[in-house]
Amino acid sequence: MRPPHGPVPLSRRGLLLAGATAGTALALPTTTARAAGRPRHPFGRYGSPAARLTPKTLYVHPGGAGDFTTVQAAVDAATGTGRTLVVAPGTYRETVSVDADRTDMTWLGASGDPRDTVIVYDNAAGTPKPGGGTLGTSGSATTTLRPDGFTARGITFANDWLRTDLPGTGGTQAVALKVQGDRSAFTHCRFLGHQDTLYADTLSLGTFARQYFAHCYVEGDVDVVFGRATAVFAHCHFRTLVRPDLTGAPYGFVFAPSTAGANPRGYLVTGSRVSSEAPDGFYKLARPWVPSSDPTARPMLTVRETHLGAGIDAVAPYTDMSSGHPWQEQRFAEYRNTGPGAVITVPENRPQLGRAEAASHTPKAHLGDWRPR
Numbered sequence: 001m002r003p004p005h006g007p008v009p010l011s012r013r014g015l016l017l018a019g020a021t022a023g024t025a026l027a028l029p030t031t032t033a034r035a036a037g038r039p040r041h042p043f044g045r046y047g048s049p050a051a052r053l054t055p056k057t058l059y060v061h062p063g064g065a066g067d068f069t070t071v072q073a074a075v076d077a078a079t080g081t082g083r084t085l086v087v088a089p090g091t092y093r094e095t096v097s098v099d100a101d102r103t104d105m106t107w108l109g110a111s112g113d114p115r116d117t118v119i120v121y122d123n124a125a126g127t128p129k130p131g132g133g134t135l136g137t138s139g140s141a142t143t144t145l146r147p148d149g150f151t152a153r154g155i156t157f158a159n160d161w162l163r164t165d166l167p168g169t170g171g172t173q174a175v176a177l178k179v180q181g182d183r184s185a186f187t188h189c190r191f192l193g194h195q196d197t198l199y200a201d202t203l204s205l206g207t208f209a210r211q212y213f214a215h216c217y218v219e220g221d222v223d224v225v226f227g228r229a230t231a232v233f234a235h236c237h238f239r240t241l242v243r244p245d246l247t248g249a250p251y252g253f254v255f256a257p258s259t260a261g262a263n264p265r266g267y268l269v270t271g272s273r274v275s276s277e278a279p280d281g282f283y284k285l286a287r288p289w290v291p292s293s294d295p296t297a298r299p300m301l302t303v304r305e306t307h308l309g310a311g312i313d314a315v316a317p318y319t320d321m322s323s324g325h326p327w328q329e330q331r332f333a334e335y336r337n338t339g340p341g342a343v344i345t346v347p348e349n350r351p352q353l354g355r356a357e358a359a360s361h362t363p364k365a366h367l368g369d370w371r372p373r
Contacts, residue, residue: 042066042088044110056083062090071107071119072096078105087155089116095123100146100181100203109154114190114217119143120158126171127161134171137196141175146203148181151373158192163245172222175199179229182209185372190217193224194241195252200267201227205294208263212363212372223256226289228297230265232363233272240276240283240311250313251278255286256321257299259331265366266300266331274341276311285317285341286332290325300331302353302361305338312341316349335361 042065047053049067058074059066068074071092074085084106096119098105109117121142127135138144142159161174176191178199191198197220202209211231218224219239225231243251254274259266276283285308288299308314318327334342335353344350353361 042110043086044112046086046108046110053086054084056080057086058083059086059088060092061088062092070094075102078102081105081149084108086110087117091118091120093120095121095141096143098143098145098147098150100148102147103181104149105147106151107153107155109152112154112188114154114156114188117154118156118158120156120160120176120192122159122161122165123174124159124161124166124169124171125173126166126169136171137173137175138178138199140171140173140196141178141199143177145177145179145184146181148183148209150179150181150184151187152185152189153187154189156190156192158190159194159197160192161194163194178227179211180209181211182207183370183372184209184211186211186213186216187372188215189213191219193220195220195222196224196226198225199227200225200229200231202229205260206262208260208265210367210370212367214372221252223252223287223289224254225267226256226258228258228260228263228294229267230259230263230366231267232366233267233269234363236269236272238272238274240274240278242277249279249282250284250319251282253284253287253319254312255301256289257286257301258289258291258294258297259300260294261296261298263300267302268361268363268366269301269303269306270363271305273307273309273339274312275309278311280310280340281313281315283311283313284319285312286327287319287321288325288327288330288332289321298330302333302335303337304335304353304358304361306342307339308337308341310340312339314341314343315345317341318349333357333361 060074081103088110123140125137125140157177159174159176173196176193180203209229211229213233216236221241257267290297333351333353335358
């Protein structure tokens with residue numbers, strides 16, 4: 001266990017600049033194994049501008065070997081539906097925004113290893129806008145995805161803004177990815193940030209968007225995953241960070257759902273794990289977010305068959321975000337979790353599902369008639 005004021009690990013910015021050597025810090029395959037299997041062609045098995053995977057495929061390469069050198073330029077050109085972007089290895093320092101009319105779009109990291117293809121920027125909620133005011137939480141997002149039917153594989157979405165960039169600011173939210181569309185799927189992707197890393201949300205209060213994250217890696221400190229989507233996280237790794245700006249617990253919260261009261265399905269975490277760089281017990285598993293835009297929200301989170309590391313406060317894993325909306329009145333539940341952070345010492349602080357109840361808290365129940373590809 002690292003003491004609260006011990007050596008500080010590389011920041012998200014440091015990890016990105018460190019390149020492939022950062023893999024061991026993220027519990028990913030070794031650099032040697034990765035390099036040995038990397039295809040020489042910048043687009044791997046996905047063709048090239050001279051031999052397209054499909055007529056609707058576009059290629060992005062930072063050095064000019066593709067159709068475009070930036071992801072946003074490719075998105076702007078990918079009009080219509082069912083378009084595919086193959087993104088070559090590289091660090092794409094840009095913000096990317098995808099309109100809702102680009103339905104059924106697919107992004108493929110060309111190497112298959114998310115460490116190779118990184119989309120990153122460093123805006124925060126408190127970052128000033130050119131015309132006055134600040135960006136706000138949604139405006140801080142490195143990548144914003146609005147279309148239904150979006151799919152991504154083998155890509156890192158990151159926000160490497162640091163609290164030291166704007167000392168004293170209250171706008172420390174810095175979103176790596178905001179996704180709002182229904183039938184949005186992410187496989188073998190990474191989401192790196194500090195506060196508000198992954199915004200799993202919907203386009204409107206009355207829209208129930210289903211989202212699926214499989215074999216993904218997510219890290220941050222405050223409200224690492226938040227929003228009102230119906231989101232399934234299967235076989236994912238959530239990692240919480242040290243907070244050199246704080247002297248005591250809690251450092252932050254892994255989940256902050258804001259599920260609409262009318263939505264019977266919120267966040268489901270299954271077969272996953274939560275680890276931490278922080279001292280034992282310095283993180284809460286979740287807190288409910290009832291935003292001012294939806295005071296009738298009833299946040300929902302089910303964590304089942306997941307390993308909770310020692311970083312989670314096992315005695316009191318949940319806490320309130322605001323006094324008017326206590327966590328006990330929300331829809332938080334657990335089922336057959338393991339690890340030191342899952343030990344039940346105060347039963348009233350750890351609502352558990354029974355076997356019959358657990359049968360309705362599954363990926364199939366959450367996703368309905370949609371089967372992610």
